[in-house]
Amino acid sequence: MQRKLSILLSAALLLSTLTACHRLPASSAEDPDDSSPASSSLPSGGSSTGDASIQPVPEPEPEPAPAYDPSYTLDIDYPKVRPGALELPIHNATGYASVQLPLWEEIPEPEPETDPDDPTAPTDPGAQPGEGQTPAGSQSGDSSAQEPGDTSQPGDTSQPGDTSQPVDSSQTGQGGDTSQPVQPGDSSLPGDTPSQDGQKEDASTSSGLVPAPSSPFLPDFSQGGTSSSSTQLPASSDEEIIYAPGEEPIPDQSEQDPESNPFEGAVAVLEPGTAFIIQEENEEGDWWLVECKEGTGWIENRYCLINLPDVIPSMVYNATNSYDSRFVTLGKKIPNVTGRAFYPRGSYNHRLERNEFMMPVLYPMSKNICQAQQAALAQGNTLVLYEGYRPHEVQSAVYKALAALSRNNPQVKEAVASAPWDISWFIAGGYSNHQRGFAIDVTLAQIQRAELQTIGNHQVLRVREYEEYTMPTPIHELSKAAATFVKPVASHSPTAWKSAQMTETMASNQPALALQRYCTDAGLTPLASEWWHFNDLETRNSVLENLSTGDYKISRCLSSAP
Numbered sequence: 001m002q003r004k005l006s007i008l009l010s011a012a013l014l015l016s017t018l019t020a021c022h023r024l025p026a027s028s029a030e031d032p033d034d035s036s037p038a039s040s041s042l043p044s045g046g047s048s049t050g051d052a053s054i055q056p057v058p059e060p061e062p063e064p065a066p067a068y069d070p071s072y073t074l075d076i077d078y079p080k081v082r083p084g085a086l087e088l089p090i091h092n093a094t095g096y097a098s099v100q101l102p103l104w105e106e107i108p109e110p111e112p113e114t115d116p117d118d119p120t121a122p123t124d125p126g127a128q129p130g131e132g133q134t135p136a137g138s139q140s141g142d143s144s145a146q147e148p149g150d151t152s153q154p155g156d157t158s159q160p161g162d163t164s165q166p167v168d169s170s171q172t173g174q175g176g177d178t179s180q181p182v183q184p185g186d187s188s189l190p191g192d193t194p195s196q197d198g199q200k201e202d203a204s205t206s207s208g209l210v211p212a213p214s215s216p217f218l219p220d221f222s223q224g225g226t227s228s229s230s231t232q233l234p235a236s237s238d239e240e241i242i243y244a245p246g247e248e249p250i251p252d253q254s255e256q257d258p259e260s261n262p263f264e265g266a267v268a269v270l271e272p273g274t275a276f277i278i279q280e281e282n283e284e285g286d287w288w289l290v291e292c293k294e295g296t297g298w299i300e301n302r303y304c305l306i307n308l309p310d311v312i313p314s315m316v317y318n319a320t321n322s323y324d325s326r327f328v329t330l331g332k333k334i335p336n337v338t339g340r341a342f343y344p345r346g347s348y349n350h351r352l353e354r355n356e357f358m359m360p361v362l363y364p365m366s367k368n369i370c371q372a373q374q375a376a377l378a379q380g381n382t383l384v385l386y387e388g389y390r391p392h393e394v395q396s397a398v399y400k401a402l403a404a405l406s407r408n409n410p411q412v413k414e415a416v417a418s419a420p421w422d423i424s425w426f427i428a429g430g431y432s433n434h435q436r437g438f439a440i441d442v443t444l445a446q447i448q449r450a451e452l453q454t455i456g457n458h459q460v461l462r463v464r465e466y467e468e469y470t471m472p473t474p475i476h477e478l479s480k481a482a483a484t485f486v487k488p489v490a491s492h493s494p495t496a497w498k499s500a501q502m503t504e505t506m507a508s509n510q511p512a513l514a515l516q517r518y519c520t521d522a523g524l525t526p527l528a529s530e531w532w533h534f535n536d537l538e539t540r541n542s543v544l545e546n547l548s549t550g551d552y553k554i555s556r557c558l559s560s561a562p
């Protein structure tokens with residue numbers, strides 16, 4: 001009996017000791033000074049036995065978006081840019097042909113002006129250099145040409161081009177695969193040397209702010225990597241027909257003299273998407289001397305795209321459609337679209353000495369974007385550009401996927417195709433202004449940390465950390481939830497939006513109103529169906545007779561310091 005009692009006491013003592021040891025890790029996990037992996041990985045009171053009742057440690061709450069403060073300014077004296085100028089000169093920036101363009105050894109002499117009432121004047125004094133030129137009397141800006149808003153003109157009813165080719169799916173997710181094939185006619189990218197400090201910058205900070213050093217969304221290219229029909233809406237109260245985006249009337253180009261050759265005598269013809277280095281701009285500012293694999297010569301720059309990071313380096317660039325598409329509807333994924341990588345992701349930019357996206361728009365539009373950015377900087381903010389030029393096959397793929405989803409989902413159909421809206425207000429079924437080169441998708445962020453950077457002989461502001469404001473919806477929400485105005489507004493009118501009624505979510509969102517003010521004060525026009533989308537109608541009118549169809553991808557950055 002005594003022996004049994006001794007055994008029981010010993011067992012009780014052992015059990016007490018084991019229980020004390022068992023509790024020790026839990027108390028260590030609660031000690032903020034204890035950073036050991038074993039203790040910090042367990043919740044309070046837990047153990048490492050795999051008990052199914054143990055709940056995972058909750059994720060920390062995300063930092064709240066900053067509140068818009070019009071009095072907020074930067075504590076750094078950055079260079080100011082006058083209207084009509086850019087932050088960096090165009091010399092040694094990368095440009096791209098948006099349409100077929102003749103390359104001339106010398107700038108062609110302008111055609112002599114003729115009196116249309118003069119019976120001796122030739123009926124066709126010759127086409128200007130460029131593709132798709134119309135005969136004299138129907139050129140853009142001629143008083144005899146029909147206005148863009150003339151509803152007697154047919155809408156842009158051209159359907160998506162060759163859709164037999166699949167959308168580029170060589171890139172997926174955010175894995176940083178840099179093995180994309182280079183586009184036809186391209187040589188390898190000049191991305192074989194790292195930045196001067198030779199260090200890759202960390203894509204995260206302990207403060208939880210979004211870093212903007214070397215485009216953290218891009219892989220490291222410094223070690224030799226390469227990049228690789230809509231329904232017409234009812235007439236409004238004043239009987240004006242309002243067309244969905246991509247369906248606005250455009251000049252009829254069918255009367256061009258088939259025997260005329262606008263390329264005769266040219267050194268070469270640059271195909272759409274051809275990359276080149278800009279060497280010089282003429283005194284009038286309408287021609288560039290460029291160098292490319294086809295040769296060196298002059299091209300008319302109103303038909304040329306320019307890589308925005310090369311000339312507005314203070315902006316933040318995040319081309320999500322190149323690595324992780326944000327397109328959703330009602331906050332839900334769109335099959336075969338959401339999360340997809342649609343085109344080459346980016347490259348090492350020797351001009352900026354960092355990894356950066358390639359984000360082109362037509363050259364005249366870049367100056368208005370720069371003016372909007374300067375207004376944002378004055379209040380401690382920055383534009384965050386999500387997309388400029390968008391290939392047509394991407395446009396077509398997203399439209400088809402959303403249309404298919406709306407046919408099978410009544411909620412989606414109501415959100416994108418119920419009166420007064422039509423699906424093409426959220427993703428154009430034909431050609432959108434993104435293919436043409438005079439549209440941007442952009443949001444706004446507060447700058448948290450910035451510094452000056454010297455590029456060549458120029459100083460520019462470089463944003464290091466920023467926080468995006470909360471907007472009416474996440475960007476690229478394809479539904480009427482993202483609408484700027486309560487009903488469609490003629491998107492080819494520079495003034496119709498001024499008298500349109502805003503949605504309640506837009507009117508009550510100070511950051512969205514600030515973004516609109518920055519852009520519209522700079523000459524851009526908002527789109528009724530997307531708070532993030534702005535068009536440059538002046539640039540549109542300058543290229544109406546020779547519009548890009550977006551049948552190419554941008555895959556090269558040739559830039560160097562000016």
